[in-house]
Amino acid sequence: MFRPAFSAAQRRCFSVSAQQNSKVTVLGAAGGIGQPLSLLLKLNPRVTELALYDIRGGPGVAADISHVNTKSKVTGYSVGPEGLKAALEGAEIVLIPAGVPRKPGMTRDDLFNTNASIVRDLAKAAADHSPNANLLIISNPVNSTVPITAEVFKSKGVYNPKRLFGVTTLDVVRASRFISEIKGTDPANEEVTVVGGHSGVTIVPLLSQSNHPDITGETRDALVNRIQFGGDEVVQAKDGAGSATLSMAYAGSRMADSLLRAAQGEQGVTEPAFVESPLYKDQGCEFFSSRIELGPEGVKKIHPVGKINEYEEGLIAAALKDLAKNIAKGKEFVKSNP
Numbered sequence: 567m568f569r570p571a572f573s574a575a576q577r578r579c580f581s582v583s584a585q586q587n588s589k590v591t592v593l594g595a596a597g598g599i600g601q602p603l604s605l606l607l608k609l610n611p612r613v614t615e616l617a618l619y620d621i622r623g624g625p626g627v628a629a630d631i632s633h634v635n636t637k638s639k640v641t642g643y644s645v646g647p648e649g650l651k652a653a654l655e656g657a658e659i660v661l662i663p664a665g666v667p668r669k670p671g672m673t674r675d676d677l678f679n680t681n682a683s684i685v686r687d688l689a690k691a692a693a694d695h696s697p698n699a700n701l702l703i704i705s706n707p708v709n710s711t712v713p714i715t716a717e718v719f720k721s722k723g724v725y726n727p728k729r730l731f732g733v734t735t736l737d738v739v740r741a742s743r744f745i746s747e748i749k750g751t752d753p754a755n756e757e758v759t760v761v762g763g764h765s766g767v768t769i770v771p772l773l774s775q776s777n778h779p780d781i782t783g784e785t786r787d788a789l790v791n792r793i794q795f796g797g798d799e800v801v802q803a804k805d806g807a808g809s810a811t812l813s814m815a816y817a818g819s820r821m822a823d824s825l826l827r828a829a830q831g832e833q834g835v836t837e838p839a840f841v842e843s844p845l846y847k848d849q850g851c852e853f854f855s856s857r858i859e860l861g862p863e864g865v866k867k868i869h870p871v872g873k874i875n876e877y878e879e880g881l882i883a884a885a886l887k888d889l890a891k892n893i894a895k896g897k898e899f900v901k902s903n904p
């Protein structure tokens with residue numbers, strides 16, 4: 567797992583892989599997520615070049631981060647198609663946290679009207695200028711923005727489902743933290759599989775597969791609810807000033823680091839992600855988040871959901887209903903608004 571501080575010994579271990587060039591691009595780099603995410607990427611020795619783009623403030627954030635004394639080169643790009651093109655060209659990973667966040671009382675789906683076109687347009691640029699990069703979609707609603715990106719790539723004839731990821735890492739980060747709070751354990755030792763999508767009831771934690779299948783009854787219901795609606799806790803606490811940014815930056819940098827490690831030959835790297843998946847395709851869900859083994863080609867293996875109990879079967883059934891609608895909405899948007 568990527569941790570933001572590296573000892574001298576760790577730096578020596580990293581040195582072989584760090585010789586490989588890895589350009590990482592952030593679109594929306596000056597935002598609440600973009601800034602701390604870019605900082606964490608600057609601290610990662612596997613990143614050799616960091617390209618920061620935003621419709622406002624990209625060069626300023628880049629100048630600031632570029633003073634951090636790690637080896638990677640940081641560039642902030644000017645606003646417009648030329649800047650966007652230069653930011654994307656040669657990227658191994660493109661992270662997209664561009665778009666508006668929620669305010670109290672809103673669902674992630676309420677962001678669709680604004681964020682769908684932002685993601686569509688950035689996806690068009692990525693399809694043109696970095697068609698082979700791993701694309702990590704953070705902008706909400708992820709359940710729809712990932713299908714939007716897939717449709718754009720298909721329309722340009724460059725879609726590779728192994729390279730498109732909706733970032734759901736924050737759900738497992740939260741789940742391991744919340745379960746550790748109940749059990750008084752170290753969250754580093756807690757792994758909770760979370761499947762489905764990234765909003766409300768589409769977020770399905772599989773506690774029966776965790777270290778604590780004994781959590782049942784009201785405690786289980788409250789924990790599941792907290793994992794499903796953890797984002798709302800932050801939205802309410804920020805009281806109109808946005809949603810999770812710092813924990814999301816951590817989660818996004820962990821996902822990027824996992825992809826870089828897998829690309830550089832590390833075996834057995836897994837993360838959850840919302841990807842094109844055969845698991846529930848026959849129930850209208852062409853995309854689904856489950857544990858993914860990563861490799862140099864992006865998605866190496868999609869893990870099945872595995873053994874679950876009746877309660878979890880019910881959670882998945884509820885998730886699939888919403889998820890199918892969210893996916894169809896994204897696909898329809900690109901058809902009607904190419």
Ligand SMILES: NC(=O)C1=CN([C@@H]2O[C@H](COP(=O)(O)OP(=O)(O)OC[C@H]3O[C@@H](n4cnc5c(N)ncnc54)[C@H](O)[C@@H]3O)[C@@H](O)[C@H]2O)C=CC1
Binds near residue numbers: 593703
């Ligand atoms: N996947 C996940 O787990 C999570 C997703 N999110 C989502 O991430 C998104 C960003 O959240 P924040 O960073 O808090 O928002 P923010 O408003 O602080 O930052 C968004 C940034 O995107 C930029 N932007 C807007 N349109 C752009 C375009 N066409 N090209 C380049 N940059 C553009 C803005 O200038 C701004 O700097 C939201 O949609 C939010 O819901 C937030 C937390 C977790």
Ligand SMILES: O=C([O-])CC(=O)C(=O)O
Binds near residue numbers: 674796798801809810
């Ligand atoms: O809740 C939100 O709107 C942001 C988000 O996706 C999360 O924190 O999981």
